[in-house]
Amino acid sequence: MFGMMMQSQLTLTEIMRHAQNNFPNSEIVSVTADNPQHRYTYREAFARAGQLANALKRLGAQSGDRIGTLAWNDYRHFELYYATSCSGLVCHTINPRLFPEQLAYIIDHAEDRWLFIDPMFVPLLEALSEKLTGVRGFVVLTDRAHMPDTTLPNVHCYESLLESESSEFAWPQLDEDSAAALCYTSGTTGNPKGVLYSHRAMVLHTYGVLMPDVFALQGSEAVLPVVPMFHVNAWSIPYAVPAVGAKLVFPGPKMGCGETLSKLMQREGVTIAAGVPTVWLALLKYLRENGETIPSLNRVVVGGSACPWTIMQEFEQKHGVYTHHAWGMTEMSPLGTYNARVPASIPMDEARVLRLKQGRAAFGVEMRIVDDKGQPLPHDGIAFGALQVRGPWVCERYFKAEESALTADGWFDTGDVATIDPKGYLGITDRTKDVIKSGGEWISSIELENFAMTLTGVAEAAVIGVAHEKWAERPLLVLVPTPGAELDPKAILAEFEGNVAKWWIPDDCIVVTELPHTATGKISKKDLRMQFVDYQWPEEITA
Ligand SMILES: Nc1ncnc2c1ncn2[C@@H]1O[C@H](COP(=O)(O)OP(=O)(O)OP(=O)(O)O)[C@@H](O)[C@H]1O
Numbered sequence: 001m002f003g004m005m006m007q008s009q010l011t012l013t014e015i016m017r018h019a020q021n022n023f024p025n026s027e028i029v030s031v032t033a034d035n036p037q038h039r040y041t042y043r044e045a046f047a048r049a050g051q052l053a054n055a056l057k058r059l060g061a062q063s064g065d066r067i068g069t070l071a072w073n074d075y076r077h078f079e080l081y082y083a084t085s086c087s088g089l090v091c092h093t094i095n096p097r098l099f100p101e102q103l104a105y106i107i108d109h110a111e112d113r114w115l116f117i118d119p120m121f122v123p124l125l126e127a128l129s130e131k132l133t134g135v136r137g138f139v140v141l142t143d144r145a146h147m148p149d150t151t152l153p154n155v156h157c158y159e160s161l162l163e164s165e166s167s168e169f170a171w172p173q174l175d176e177d178s179a180a181a182l183c184y185t186s187g188t189t190g191n192p193k194g195v196l197y198s199h200r201a202m203v204l205h206t207y208g209v210l211m212p213d214v215f216a217l218q219g220s221e222a223v224l225p226v227v228p229m230f231h232v233n234a235w236s237i238p239y240a241v242p243a244v245g246a247k248l249v250f251p252g253p254k255m256g257c258g259e260t261l262s263k264l265m266q267r268e269g270v271t272i273a274a275g276v277p278t279v280w281l282a283l284l285k286y287l288r289e290n291g292e293t294i295p296s297l298n299r300v301v302v303g304g305s306a307c308p309w310t311i312m313q314e315f316e317q318k319h320g321v322y323t324h325h326a327w328g329m330t331e332m333s334p335l336g337t338y339n340a341r342v343p344a345s346i347p348m349d350e351a352r353v354l355r356l357k358q359g360r361a362a363f364g365v366e367m368r369i370v371d372d373k374g375q376p377l378p379h380d381g382i383a384f385g386a387l388q389v390r391g392p393w394v395c396e397r398y399f400k401a402e403e404s405a406l407t408a409d410g411w412f413d414t415g416d417v418a419t420i421d422p423k424g425y426l427g428i429t430d431r432t433k434d435v436i437k438s439g440g441e442w443i444s445s446i447e448l449e450n451f452a453m454t455l456t457g458v459a460e461a462a463v464i465g466v467a468h469e470k471w472a473e474r475p476l477l478v479l480v481p482t483p484g485a486e487l488d489p490k491a492i493l494a495e496f497e498g499n500v501a502k503w504w505i506p507d508d509c510i511v512v513t514e515l516p517h518t519a520t521g522k523i524s525k526k527d528l529r530m531q532f533v534d535y536q537w538p539e540e541i542t543a
Contacts, residue, residue, distance in 0.1 A: 009176035010203035013086040015243050016171075020046050023219065023245025029268055030074040031252030031260065033119060034146045038075055042242060045079060047167035052083035054165040059137070061113060063088040063172075066182055068112035068135075070096040070103075070121045073229045073250040076141045076158060080116055081229070081238050085180040085199070086171050092182040093230040096121050097519035098192070104131045106184050106192055109400070116141055116158070120253065122150050129153065176200035182399060183232050185330045186520050194399030195330050197233075201393040205333040206239040208362045208393070213340040215240060215272065215301065222247040222268050222296070226255050226275030227304070231520050232334040235274055235303070235326075255279065256521070258286025262294060269296040276304035278521040280311050280323075281459065287319070297321050301338075303328060305522045306428060306446045308453035308461075309356060327358035327428060329414060331395035331405070335362050336414075337426045356450060357425040358418075365391040368411065369420055381421030384429050384442070387414045417442070434525050436465035436475050443475055443504050445525075448496075452477060455495055457485030460515050462523045463506060466535050476535065477506035478528060480515055487511045507537060 008014060019026070024043035032038055061067060067084045069091065071077040084091040092110050094103065096118075103124070107115070108131070115132075116139045117125055125138060129152055137154030139161060140147060147157045180199045184192035209215050217223065223246050225237035233239070241248045249268045254260040255275075261283045265273065280302060287293060300315060303326035315321040322341060328334030339359030342351045361367050369377045369385040377383040388411035395412060397405045406412055417435055419427040429435070429444040436443040445463040452461035460480040465473035481487045489509035496505040516527035 009174060009199070011174045011176055011199040012082065012180055012202060012239060013171050013174060015203065015206065015239050016046055016049070016082050016086055019242035019245060023242070026245045026247055028075050028078060028248045028250070030250040031254070031264060032074045033253055034142065040075065045075060046082065048162060049079045049083040049086070050167040050169035051162040051165040052079050053087040053169040055161045056083060056087065056089065059114060061089055064090065064179065065113045066090045066092045066110045068092045068094050068107055068110065068115040069230065070094050070115065070117045071141055071229065072118055072253045073225055073234065073255060074252050075250060077229050078238055078250070087169065088172050088174055088178065090179045090182050090196070093233065095186060095230045095519045096124065100124065100128055102192060104128050107132055108134060110182055110194060114139060118253070119146060119148050122148050122152065126151050174199060181233060183330055186518055195395045196399045197333060201333055202233070202236070202239065204364065205335060205393040206236050206243055208335055208364055209236045209240045210243060211363055214335070214338045214362060217241065217244050217246055217272070219245040221271040222249055224249045224251060224265060224270045224273040226251060226261065226273055226279045228255070228520070232330050235334060237274060256282055258282040262286055262292050265294045265297055270294070271296055272299050272301070273297065274301035276521045277302055277307050277311060278517065284311065284314050293319050299324060301326050304520060306450060308450055309352060310453050312355060325355060325358055327426060331412060332389065333393040336365055336389060337361055354425060357427045359426065360424045364393070365389055367420060367426060369418055374407065379420040379422060379424070381419050381427070384417055384419045386432065387416045387418040388412060389414055436463070436473050438473055438503065439471045445475065448475060448477065448500065448504060448506060451496060451499055452479065455492060457481050457487050460523070462515055462525065462528055464525055464529050464532065466532055466537070468537060474537070475504070475506040476532060477509040478515065479509060479511050480513065481511060
């Protein structure tokens with residue numbers, strides 16, 4: 001009856017084929033360590049993916065093998081994405097900013113057979129190589145002229161490896177439920193956990209990202225993923241952009257640098273870019289200090305952690321760029337919610353409240369909030385509880401785990417605490433582990449940080465719970481000033497009065513030169529709590 005369902009499988013190979021057949025001349029532009037402007041077409045990119053798939057076969061890679069990558073966003077990493085997944089291998093992108101012990105743990109746990117690495121990570125891998133007993137060899141992502149001297153065993157140069165291979169590769173007919181990629185969580189709150197993505201989940205997720213109320217990508221656009229390709233598949237951008245034939249612009253290793261981003265966006269006419277708040281802070285600072293603007297840019301997607309209002313305001317008022325707030329996680333491939341453009345008819349104050357929320361569920365994703373007994377709470381925008389999700393691209397169990405990661409009734413517990421309002425807007429209050437429990441009540445660190453970020457002279461803000469004799473925990477505000485700004489802690493705290501509930505106001509404010517960040521650029525509350533583990537409240541506060 002439903003014969004059409006059997007004709008084709010939802011695999012990444014179909015995205016590659018579609019781009020090859022329909023958009024062979026669309027461009028991919030990359031900054032790499034050895035070339036500030038590498039430029040080629042999808043036709044060439046997928047031909048080289050064919051050469052790479054042949055090379056992997058020659059290296060002995062077998063269906064289902066995990067192939068690890070430690071690389072920045074550029075065209076060679078893009079070729080790896082497709083050559084591995086579409087030939088039946090699993091593309092395991094690894095975050096090179098993790099600690100060496102975490103890297104060794106992840107590579108061993110994933111049983112990576114080959115590691116493809118950018119030249120700058122060669123010393124890191126040399127130091128680890130004795131521990132990597134399951135790895136058969138290494139491929140350095142460069143050409144012969146830039147190949148570093150290395151003690152790595154069984155090492156190849158990427159371009160030399162491809163040179164002798166044909167671009168014709170018999171891409172196999174893959175089952176849509178077979179594994180395509182593997183990512184580990186960053187370990188912000190514990191040990192990294194692996195999430196194995198099927199072709200089907202990734203294709204559906206790509207459709208989800210492309211929806212008109214999400215990225216709404218057009219073929220005429222130029223897209224810059226500032227989110228690393230080693231972190232949740234760069235939010236699917238390397239799949240979504242070829243699916244519509246848009247231009248793909250890769251920032252290479254200096255993606256945290258405001259100047260690199262600004263110049264690249266201007267040169268390539270970037271229309272949409274995606275990344276975590278810290279990269280936008282760096283870009284806006286550069287634009288402000290150098291009087292530059294990016295005329296082609298019309299929207300940015302901000303996710304990974306809560307987007308402060310200051311970022312939204314500065315983008316919009318100074319550059320005419322709309323910011324979309326998105327929420328997701330590794331276990332969700334990662335898209336969960338997206339904050340589409342709020343109609344201009346909505347009054348400013350109301351729009352601000354809506355836009356600071358994380359948006360509505362992407363098509364296919366269901367959300368609920370539950371109390372500590374697992375009972376669903378109302379979606380009234382007030383009640384907050386543990387956020388649970390389900391959907392076609394939500395992780396069912398962690399890689400190699402014996403037990404399901406789902407609740408008895410089939411939901412995935414995100415580890416976030418949130419509200420959901422009657423219109424379906426999600427408001428992340430905190431991570432469960434970051435919630436501040438004061439006198440039996442919860443205080444949202446995110447709301448306090450959002451307010452602190454609106455104050456003049458504040459570049460970054462974090463609020464953590466610190467042990468308190470009477471209240472169990474009280475909020476401590478830690479701020480980084482903008483360059484040259486002098487922050488007066490007492491005056492800062494006074495600003496909170498009348499803007500947040502009285503008992504939420506942080507009891508103390510400390511000004512520091514920098515905050516610790518995680519490997520994916522988020523403020524690391526875990527490390528911040530460690531820094532303040534011996535903190536003593538001033539005497540008048542402990543009373
Ligand atoms: N827009 C957002 N606003 C607030 N928090 C967000 C937003 N987007 C993502 N997050 C936070 O990031 C989390 C997902 O992060 P990710 O999957 O990158 O793992 P991680 O934090 O880096 O590591 P781990 O899961 O190991 O602790 C979400 O659960 C949520 O807490």
